[in-house]
Amino acid sequence: MLLEKLEQGANFTNHEKDVARYILDHPDKAPGMSSAELAEASFTSKATVVRLCKKLGLTGYQEFRLKLVEEIGQKNRLARMLEGEPIHDKSTYTDIINTLPGLYDKAVTNTRLSLDKNSMNRIRNMLQRVECIDIYGAGISYILAQSAAFKFATLGVESSAYESINGHYLAARKNRKTIAFLISFTGANRTMIRTARYLRKATNNYVVGIMGPHNEVIRRECHEVVEIPNRDSLVSLDVITSFSAANYVIDILFSLLLSKCYHEHAKSSLEMLQHMDLLLDRQNTCGEEV
Numbered sequence: 001m002l003l004e005k006l007e008q009g010a011n012f013t014n015h016e017k018d019v020a021r022y023i024l025d026h027p028d029k030a031p032g033m034s035s036a037e038l039a040e041a042s043f044t045s046k047a048t049v050v051r052l053c054k055k056l057g058l059t060g061y062q063e064f065r066l067k068l069v070e071e072i073g074q075k076n077r078l079a080r081m082l083e084g085e086p087i088h089d090k091s092t093y094t095d096i097i098n099t100l101p102g103l104y105d106k107a108v109t110n111t112r113l114s115l116d117k118n119s120m121n122r123i124r125n126m127l128q129r130v131e132c133i134d135i136y137g138a139g140i141s142y143i144l145a146q147s148a149a150f151k152f153a154t155l156g157v158e159s160s161a162y163e164s165i166n167g168h169y170l171a172a173r174k175n176r177k178t179i180a181f182l183i184s185f186t187g188a189n190r191t192m193i194r195t196a197r198y199l200r201k202a203t204n205n206y207v208v209g210i211m212g213p214h215n216e217v218i219r220r221e222c223h224e225v226v227e228i229p230n231r232d233s234l235v236s237l238d239v240i241t242s243f244s245a246a247n248y249v250i251d252i253l254f255s256l257l258l259s260k261c262y263h264e265h266a267k268s269s270l271e272m273l274q275h276m277d278l279l280l281d282r283q284n285t286c287g288e289e290v
Contacts, residue, residue: 181210213230
């Protein structure tokens with residue numbers, strides 16, 4: 001990058017450093033100057049400016065100025081985009097602990113407002129009839145898929161998380177009623193698109209996408225799509241908001257299924273409590289293990 005080379009000043013003479021310093025201190029003025037004007041403003045000579053351009057590996061001042069305009073434009077564009085980020089290099093501990101709840105709340109609220117009640121009811125009705133729940137994800141969304149599988153499994157439903165297609169497994173289980181959830185924070189993950197296409201065309205799975213806004217392609221391969229917001233953040237905050245939004249959708253579906261089998265689940269939970277001492281490492285008041 002040209003600006004980085006000017007900041008480093010490797011092998012620059014003192015006069016060349018003066019030119020570089022002027023450009024970095026006046027990024028709004030320097031790109032519009034001629035070589036003579038830049039030399040005058042930096043108290044050097046036109047020959048020094050030309051030598052600097054050559055030292056930077058450029059053919060001359062015109063190429064230097066074009067690259068400078070391009071890089072400064074990109075830098076300004078990046079700065080404008082980062083202005084809206086809630087966490088930045090000046091954020092303190094107090095700023096962050098006060099900011100994050102707002103991010104969570106905004107992600108959940110935006111998702112709640114965009115939910116299609118009819119679509120969610122259709123998914124709920126299917127959930128109540130299936131024998132198996134498969135959840136697919138890639139990267140961090142696979143971690144969310146694992147968490148979702150664990151939640152649904154606590155309700156006594158066979159649930160598994162996958163990062164890719166297991167064709168033999170699906171073929172052997174083709175007669176079991178299955179709902180497949182695919183999670184993609186962008187909606188355009190190629191692995192998830194291929195997975196959706198295979199599940200829709202090669203299996204009897206009911207395919208549901210929990211997807212970000214760029215879901216035009218994968219939507220055609222799903223029976224239902226629940227859209228989640230995506231901030232398109234430059235500093236990875238989209239991971240926080242997308243994860244929170246997708247987790248909220250999963251928790252809604254989990255809760256809908258729980259309400260349907262509430263009495264059965266309550267009964268099994270009471271049975272579990274009878275054997276809680278086998279699960280916990282506890283000691284009595286005398287220090288003996290129970």
